[in-house]
Amino acid sequence: MMSRRFPEAAAVGVGGFVRDDTPTEQVDRREAVVASLAGTVRDLVDATIRTTLGDAELHRIRDDLAAVVDRLRAGQLPGPAGIRYNSERRSWNWGNAVMGAANALAPPLDVVHDASGCHADVDLGAAYEGPPGLVHGGVSAMLLDHIMGETASAMRRTTFTGTLTTRYRRGTPLGPLRLEASIVREEGRKVFVAGSIADADGVTVEAEGVFIQPAGAPAADG
Numbered sequence: 001m002m003s004r005r006f007p008e009a010a011a012v013g014v015g016g017f018v019r020d021d022t023p024t025e026q027v028d029r030r031e032a033v034v035a036s037l038a039g040t041v042r043d044l045v046d047a048t049i050r051t052t053l054g055d056a057e058l059h060r061i062r063d064d065l066a067a068v069v070d071r072l073r074a075g076q077l078p079g080p081a082g083i084r085y086n087s088e089r090r091s092w093n094w095g096n097a098v099m100g101a102a103n104a105l106a107p108p109l110d111v112v113h114d115a116s117g118c119h120a121d122v123d124l125g126a127a128y129e130g131p132p133g134l135v136h137g138g139v140s141a142m143l144l145d146h147i148m149g150e151t152a153s154a155m156r157r158t159t160f161t162g163t164l165t166t167r168y169r170r171g172t173p174l175g176p177l178r179l180e181a182s183i184v185r186e187e188g189r190k191v192f193v194a195g196s197i198a199d200a201d202g203v204t205v206e207a208e209g210v211f212i213q214p215a216g217a218p219a220a221d222g
């Protein structure tokens, strides 16, 4: 997971950010550990979907895994992970559905911010299937929502998805994909964003969205 600094994190109260004074070095170290654990759980999900082992062996594996869950339950947060930040404005959201370092359900997505917006390369496996061999339409919308939201936020302001419209031009094959998003225009608190998913043969899904800075959020600092 890339290290993230999010200036508006200082505006606690907006978007539910939680101040957490864990030193950055410790956050980085812990993030590597939870990301490694989540990677193995992600492998487990894929292996579970694709297993051809017999029923008795699967029952034994289920019991082994239940014991592992019990070990993890020995120390737990009281609720979801939220978004935390420290005094150095290092922020971390390890539970995020799309790019949370500790979340094995996240593909995960490493979003790159560039001059024109954001892009990300992702490789979707069996866990993201909808139609046979193709990405689930809701997963496509989720990934687009995230990368378009990051584009609207531009690492300097909080925005929420107001409206997201997706056009599925053809099936999106599981495997390597490219996500892209860019800001089309801004009107007051509204940021209009365009996004797409493409495979090696071109765009499979395109989207447009309106992302809104909540009333009361600090103005963008440029």
Ligand SMILES: CCCCCCCCCCCCCC(=O)SCCNC(=O)CCNC(=O)[C@H](O)C(C)(C)COP(=O)(O)OP(=O)(O)OC[C@H]1O[C@@H](n2cnc3c(N)ncnc32)[C@H](O)[C@@H]1OP(=O)(O)O
Pocket (backbone or CB within 6 Å): 004, 006, 083, 091, 092, 093, 145, 146, 147, 148, 149, 150, 153, 159, 160, 161, 162, 163, 188, 189, 190, 210, 212, 213, 214, 215
């Ligand atoms: C490490 C961490 C880093 C952080 C990561 C950052 C990136 C994270 C990326 C995450 C990505 C994932 C992102 C997620 O998953 S965000 C989660 C999904 N989205 C939500 O839950 C949003 C829920 N809705 C709301 O909170 C409010 O309704 C919002 C904030 C959207 C507007 O409530 P507010 O009270 O502020 O609105 P207003 O009435 O004053 O209207 C203001 C203007 O907006 C126009 N309008 C209003 N509603 C809509 C609408 N639905 N579509 C289009 N336009 C709309 C309205 O006409 C008006 O325009 P105008 O008349 O002025 O022209």
